Amino acid sequence: MKRPQRRVALGSLIGAGLLLTACGSDTGGSPSSSTNPGGAGITCSSGSLTAAGSTAQQNAMAQWIKDYLNKCSGANINYGGGGSGQGVQQFTDGKVDFAGSDFPLAAGAEQQGADARCKAGPAINIPMVGGPIAVGYNVPGVTKPLNLSASNLAKIFTGKITKWNDGAIAQDNPGVALPALGIQTFHRSDGSGTTYNFTNYLAHDAKADWTFGADKNWTAPGGQGAKGSQGVAQGVKSTAGGIGYFELSFATQSQIPYAAVGNAEGKFVSLTQDNAVKFLSYAKVAGTGSDLKLDFDYATTDASAYPNLLVTYEIVCSKGNPADKIPLLKNFLGYAASPAGQQELPAQGYISLPDNLRQQVQQAVNSLG
Amino acid sequence: MDEPESAKISMTRSSEAVPSPAGQPPKTNGAQSKDMRGRPRRRADAIFRMLVQGSGVVLLVIMAAIAVFLILQAIPALKADTTNFLTTLNWAPDSTPSSFGIAALAFGSLLTSLLALVMSVPVAVGVALAISHYAPRWLAGPLAYVVDLLAAVPSVVFGLWGLIYLVPSIIGPSKFLSTYFGFIPLFETNGTYGKSVFAASVVLAVMIIPIIAAISREIFVQTPRDHIEAAWAIGATKWEMVRTAILPYGRSGVVSATVLGFGRAIGETIAVALVLSANYEISLHILQPGGNTIAANIANRYGEAGGIGRGALIASGLVLFVITLIVNFGARAIVRRGEREGA
Numbered sequence: 043m044k045r046p047q048r049r050v051a052l053g054s055l056i057g058a059g060l061l062l063t064a065c066g067s068d069t070g071g072s073p074s075s076s077t078n079p080g081g082a083g084i085t086c087s088s089g090s091l092t093a094a095g096s097t098a099q100q101n102a103m104a105q106w107i108k109d110y111l112n113k114c115s116g117a118n119i120n121y122g123g124g125g126s127g128q129g130v131q132q133f134t135d136g137k138v139d140f141a142g143s144d145f146p147l148a149a150g151a152e153q154q155g156a157d158a159r160c161k162a163g164p165a166i167n168i169p170m171v172g173g174p175i176a177v178g179y180n181v182p183g184v185t186k187p188l189n190l191s192a193s194n195l196a197k198i199f200t201g202k203i204t205k206w207n208d209g210a211i212a213q214d215n216p217g218v219a220l221p222a223l224g225i226q227t228f229h230r231s232d233g234s235g236t237t238y239n240f241t242n243y244l245a246h247d248a249k250a251d252w253t254f255g256a257d258k259n260w261t262a263p264g265g266q267g268a269k270g271s272q273g274v275a276q277g278v279k280s281t282a283g284g285i286g287y288f289e290l291s292f293a294t295q296s297q298i299p300y301a302a303v304g305n306a307e308g309k310f311v312s313l314t315q316d317n318a319v320k321f322l323s324y325a326k327v328a329g330t331g332s333d334l335k336l337d338f339d340y341a342t343t344d345a346s347a348y349p350n351l352l353v354t355y356e357i358v359c360s361k362g363n364p365a366d367k368i369p370l371l372k373n374f375l376g377y378a379a380s381p382a383g384q385q386e387l388p389a390q391g392y393i394s395l396p397d398n399l400r401q402q403v404q405q406a407v408n409s410l411g
Numbered sequence: 412m413d414e415p416e417s418a419k420i421s422m423t424r425s426s427e428a429v430p431s432p433a434g435q436p437p438k439t440n441g442a443q444s445k446d447m448r449g450r451p452r453r454r455a456d457a458i459f460r461m462l463v464q465g466s467g468v469v470l471l472v473i474m475a476a477i478a479v480f481l482i483l484q485a486i487p488a489l490k491a492d493t494t495n496f497l498t499t500l501n502w503a504p505d506s507t508p509s510s511f512g513i514a515a516l517a518f519g520s521l522l523t524s525l526l527a528l529v530m531s532v533p534v535a536v537g538v539a540l541a542i543s544h545y546a547p548r549w550l551a552g553p554l555a556y557v558v559d560l561l562a563a564v565p566s567v568v569f570g571l572w573g574l575i576y577l578v579p580s581i582i583g584p585s586k587f588l589s590t591y592f593g594f595i596p597l598f599e600t601n602g603t604y605g606k607s608v609f610a611a612s613v614v615l616a617v618m619i620i621p622i623i624a625a626i627s628r629e630i631f632v633q634t635p636r637d638h639i640e641a642a643w644a645i646g647a648t649k650w651e652m653v654r655t656a657i658l659p660y661g662r663s664g665v666v667s668a669t670v671l672g673f674g675r676a677i678g679e680t681i682a683v684a685l686v687l688s689a690n691y692e693i694s695l696h697i698l699q700p701g702g703n704t705i706a707a708n709i710a711n712r713y714g715e716a717g718g719i720g721r722g723a724l725i726a727s728g729l730v731l732f733v734i735t736l737i738v739n740f741g742a743r744a745i746v747r748r749g750e751r752e753g754a
Contacts, residue, residue, distance in 0.1 A: 097714070124714055125713070125714020125715045125716075126714070126715055127713075127714060127715040127716045127717055127720065127721075128713070128714055128715075130717075131717075131718070131721070148717075151718065152717065152718075155718075224602075224603075226603065226605070231684070231687070231688065231689035231711050232684075232710075232711035232712065232714065232715070233711070233712050233714060233715030233716065234715060235715075257503075257506075258715050259502075259503070259712070259715075261503075263690075265688075265700075266603075266605055266606045266688040266700040267606070267687070267688040267689040267690065267700075268574075268606070268688070269684050269685050269710075269711060273574065273685065276574065276575065277605075277606075280575075280578075280579050281579075281605070
């Protein structure tokens with residue numbers, strides 16, 4: 043009696059472990075086959091690096107680490123998820139060599155804490171991975187991609203537009219037969235860079251209708267919360283009339299149609315790799331020196347720039363890294379910022395950095411000491 | 412759970428005069444160097460006593476250490492909170508100015524757990540009785556085994572089941588309740604259904620049934636044969652026998668089992684975080700999306716929390732700790748009163 047019971051319990055525990063790891067990833071799917079089997083752009087050094095933080099970039103990191111370790115047997119690199127806040131905390135405590143974060147270090151206590159850890163130079167933000175955010179919906183009978191302006195999105199997500207056949211939506215979608223179906227919005231119940239960037243887009247391009255600012259926690263009333271992009275996508279998928287926001291890879295994985303969203307001028311931009319990279323190329327560097335903290339140009343009127351995306355950073359000491367770690371740190375991040383490294387991204391559901399930005403990133407990595 | 416009276420006495424130190432819990436005259440034992448049967452104490456006894464007492468002390472030290480840790484970590488955040496921690500319906504510790512409060516979370520924790528108990532205790536006691544006194548032997552064994560097995564299913568599995576299966580399929584029953592019983596505030600809705608307190612409570616109820624059933628069964632099985640025979644002898648039907656012999660004997664055990672189930676329900680993290688649509692309102696409308704619990708909020712907010720955010724979450728953990736302590740003491744009081752009345 044005792045024995046089989048224990049074996050079953052163990053089996054289900056292992057199962058739970060697998061499920062949990064599956065839940066932790068923010069972009070879904072495991073690293074797929076490499077586009078860089080020869081290891082182009084990789085310079086080897088030995089040693090070990092530990093990093094932690096943003097789950098949004100976890101799959102990108104996993105792929106880069108795999109590529110790097112394939113070629114360089116003397117190196118050991120670990121990237122643990124846990125969330126951006128966790129990563130920054132561990133970086134400040136000196137427990138990791140760099141942190142992944144969906145947000146640049148906040149001026150004030152957070153920046154000062156990180157600087158204090160680095161001692162010799164400030165801690166800097168290096169953008170490394172871009173992620174397009176899809177606005178997915180479940181409207182039975184609608185086959186053509188919907189056009190949703192920023193203002194309409196703000197009204198939908200604050201409960202001011204409640205039916206799919208509302209005049210404001212119909213006006214932007216001529217020729218589409220919209221059903222008289224109630225709208226059910228889904229948002230993230232956990233803190234997330236995805237929420238921050240989606241609300242940041244609304245706060246800029248729908249100023250009048252979105253009064254909740256940009257926040258990593260959902261603050262608007264109404265709607266249903268779900269844990270992780272996986273949860274939001276699942277909610278939209280299983281609810282007729284549902285709408286939610288999540289990284290593009292979840293929309294493609296679950297075959298959820300997604301909208302062309304309105305830019306600052308009210309033009310509709312569909313979500314493609316090119317359109318997202320275009321928007322990122324307009325971003326301005328707000329940091330000084332090798333700090334490449336970005337400000338998105340939400341005011342752009344370019345109708346081929348998709349304005350709803352996130353960028354995730356590596357937070358690292360500009361100076362004051364331990365001497366034995368510097369070569370590996372520079373070579374590994376250098377590979378991530380190389381053309382070959384960036385080419386790995388689209389297959390994982392991310393976007394590559396535009397070339398102007400990528401070169402700045404590479405310079406910043408080279409200047410680490 | 413509850414040892415027979417003789418076991419309780421033998422576990423107390425033989426040299427001391429301990430009044431027995433049932434209020435019988437205190438029993439004293441002989442000289443200090445003798446054990447209960449009058450033999451001289453052996454060294455092994457002393458060592459064993461030290462080990463046992465040591466374990467007890469270690470447990471107390473761990474509890475105290477957890478409390479101290481929680482308090483130390485929580486203080487800076489509580490100082491930074493510009494609003495009342497006990498009454499604020501909001502959770503924005505990392506904003507400037509920092510503002511967060513436990514009210515909605517504590518309310519949600521208690522509401523989901525209580526609803527779960529209301530749903531699970533009758534079922535669990537029924538399952539326990541069925542296994543101990545109703546089912547034929549060939550069925551009782553496997554049934555007990557399945558119940559034990561359910562207790563070993565990890566909570567994330569229940570959570571995924573809740574999210575993927577229960578939430579969509581509970582909409583129908585929710586609509587029914589709201590349409591025909593909507594005059595009861597509990598069943599009022601705003602017209603939307605889905606990730607509700609009701610759904611989370613059902614998941615929790617399913618999770619705690621096996622614990623409550625397994626412990627209750629153990630107690631029911633121990634009902635003294637002569638209590639049962641006595642009931643039969645005065646012509647009781649089976650139901651009357653259960654009511655007069657088994658349930659009174661098992662009452663304190665069922666209460667203990669319920670407290671354990673409550674502990675699991677109120678501390679449950681991932682299953683609730685997956686199923687509930689988190690918000691920070693106090694609402695009795697259990698059928699519409701909303702609700703939040705302390706544990707689920709920690710799971711949702713920890714990853715992206717900043718320094719003060721982390722402290723705030725730990726402060727909420729402290730509240731959960733205190734609630735659990737209070738509930739435990741309360742349940743113990745009930746058990747003790749029950750014993751006194753039953754004696």
